[in-house]
Amino acid sequence: MKLVSSRERYRCPIFWVTEDVAVDPDGFEIRRSIVQHGGSAVMMPLDRRGRILLVRQYRLPARRRLWELPAGRVDRGESLLAAARRELAEETGYRARKWRKLISFFVSPGYVAERMTIFVATDLTAGPATPMEDERIEHRWFTRREMEAMIRKGRIVDAKTILGFLVWERYGLRRRGRR
Numbered sequence: 210m211k212l213v214s215s216r217e218r219y220r221c222p223i224f225w226v227t228e229d230v231a232v233d234p235d236g237f238e239i240r241r242s243i244v245q246h247g248g249s250a251v252m253m254p255l256d257r258r259g260r261i262l263l264v265r266q267y268r269l270p271a272r273r274r275l276w277e278l279p280a281g282r283v284d285r286g287e288s289l290l291a292a293a294r295r296e297l298a299e300e301t302g303y304r305a306r307k308w309r310k311l312i313s314f315f316v317s318p319g320y321v322a323e324r325m326t327i328f329v330a331t332d333l334t335a336g337p338a339t340p341m342e343d344e345r346i347e348h349r350w351f352t353r354r355e356m357e358a359m360i361r362k363g364r365i366v367d368a369k370t371i372l373g374f375l376v377w378e379r380y381g382l383r384r385r386g387r388r
């Protein structure tokens with residue numbers, strides 16, 4: 210497929226929307242409105258006891274507060290890892306000495322261009338959080354068992370959080386010889 214046109218229809222501070230057309234040599238055409246996005250870093254902070262730090266904030270699309278892994282947009286010109294460090298400190302006050310990339314994925318590739326990359330952050334030190342003006346974020350540590358129960362019971366419904374936890378349980382622990 211070849212992108213033949215992309216026209217901006219809307220722009221706001223977090224994303225912009227384009228109307229895109231792609232065609233292949235047979236003339237098959239796809240036309241879609243696309244939510245364009247510079248990508249996000251997601252952080253999975255782990256303490257020495259293997260607990261996971263989640264944040265909770267009100268999410269307008271969900272119409273309620275959600276427990277999630279901390280995450281944030283990558284600024285223009287910023288690396289993924291730099292964004293992860295900055296967002297973790299802003300949202301939770303924690304700084305991590307060790308960072309490891311866990312997985313990268315498209316959030317909803319039918320119409321959203323956002324790609325998320327999850328990092329496991331360990332060797333943490335606490336500090337003051339500095340959230341944005343329109344963010345009110347609480348945070349709490351959860352054990353693996355608590356996370357599993359919350360996912361099974363539908364109390365964690367955020368995709369990046371479920372995916373990050375399950376991928377880490379499946380691949381992350383074993384690599385570190387904990388299983």
Ligand SMILES: [Mg+2]
Nearest residue numbers: 279280281300
């Ligand atoms: Mg955030």
